[in-house]
Amino acid sequence: MNMTSPAEVMDVDMSDIWRGYPNHSVVDAVLPDMIPWVDPYWYQFPPMNPLWHGILGFFIGCLGLISWCGNGVVIFIFSCTKSLQNPSNILVINLAFSDLFMMVMMCPFMVINSYYETWVFGPLMCQVYAFSGSLFGCASIWTMVCIALDRYNVIVKGLSGEPLTTKRALTWIGLIWAHALVWTLLPMVGWNRYVPEGNMTACGTDYLTKNWFHKSYILIYSIFCYWIPLSVIIYSYSRIVQSVAAHEREMREQAKKMNVASLRSAHTDDVKSEYKLAKIALMTISLWFMAWTPYLVINFAGIFGTMTVTPLVSIWGSVFAKANAIYNPIVYGISHPKYRAALNENFPFLVCGRLVKEEVSESQSQINCDTNAEKS
Known part of the structure; x- marks a missing residue:
């Protein structure tokens, strides 16, 4: 098949190209x-x-490219570094895996389609493309929920919480993929459908349908794959910050009772720790909103007709959602001291900024302790 870019076949001058093709449709x-x-x-x-x-x-x-490198490195580091091999980090690996394969499935198709300025891979691959984006996106979202719940269990519940085991982590991952698979298969069997999006270079759910049976899919899907996960993440991180703040207050009060001379230093460290935790929590929630909210707004606008969704608006909403695949390695990987130490050891050219000496020393000390324990 001879596929030619529309810009090569339409006889228009440059001013027409800049304004868009008059008397033509997307x-x-x-x-x-x-x-x-x-x-x-x-x-x-x-x-x-x-x-x-x-x-x-x-x-x-x-x-x-950023997602392939970033998530690939996360998978390699967490899989090959013994000090990072624990049940909690299995969830991080699953998140990186999901984000990696989202871009493996999305990126090549969209780059080629952007060159030809339309979808050139046929209806079947349009279905596969949209199915893959929805599947990996849903899996990533719920993996983030499980990570938030695990941190909530460790920090808020503390000793009263039941530690996450490898078996439970794998069970969670199995449920995550089963849940995502069910929701993303439904449009392929008649509840809604996957169709070309605005500028015709990508495919997604049909949010312009006039049938309320099909509209209901997007509404219910948003509840289980946006509103519930978002609520759980906000609740978990809010409770984590509250718990840390309460703990630090108790420590300061206890230090005052004991007339600890280093109270000012301890107080400063506590504030820094609390601030860092709050910053990571805020970053997580903010990136969530940045990635998924525009796409949700576009879907709802299509359903309820509250605004004009142009081809350009439609495709940029989809692109912002896909961009979440590069945020997660930064939030869940780079913020991890042991990960940064392992990254500095294996790929020092990827470490952005100065790696704090105490961070490396602490992580290396822990690694040495783990190694000595294995030898003994």
Whole structure:
């Protein structure tokens, strides 16, 4: 099949290209086998400026490279460093795995489609593309929930909480993927469907359908794959910060009763610890909103008709959601002292900024202790 970019076949001058093609639709470049899957809503919009296709292709390509490297390194470090091999970090590995394969499935297709300015892989791969994005996205979200619950169990419940075991961590992961698989298979068997999105270079759920049975899928899906996970994460990290703050207050009061001379130093360290924890929690929730909220707003706008969803708005919402695949290695990996030490040892050129000496020393000390314990 001879696939030619629309910019090469339409006889227009450069001013027309900059404004968009007059008297043409964004659907004009769609291949015949994809036409039945395109919602009539998109026929009202002119083709996007070719420059936007280039920007989108370049941007998603960069996201893919960063995600492949970042998540690949996270999987390698956490899998090969003995001091990091514990049940809690199995969840981190699962998160990195999900994010990695999301971009493996998303990036190449979108880069190529951006070059041709339309979907060129046929209806079947459109289904596979949308299914994969939804599957790995849902799995990542619920893995983040399990990580939050594990931290809540350790920090808030403390000794009264039941430690996470390898068996339980693997059970959680199995349930995560089963849950994600069920929700992402439903559009392929008749509850909603996967269709080309606004600029015709990506595919996703049909949020422009007039059928309320199909609209209900997006509404219920958002409850189980956005609102519930978001609520659990906010609650968990809020309780963690509250618990740490309460603990530090108790420690300061106890230090005062004991007339500890180093109270000021202890107080400063406590404040730093509390601030760091609050900052990580805030970063986690903020990145969640940055990644998924725009796409949710676009879906709801399509369902309820509250705003005009243009092809450009539609595709950028999808891209922001995919960008979450590069945030997680930073939040869950780089903020981990032992991970940073192992990263500095194996890939020192990837360590951004100065690695604090105390951090390396502490992590190396722990690694040495683990090694000595194994030898004995």
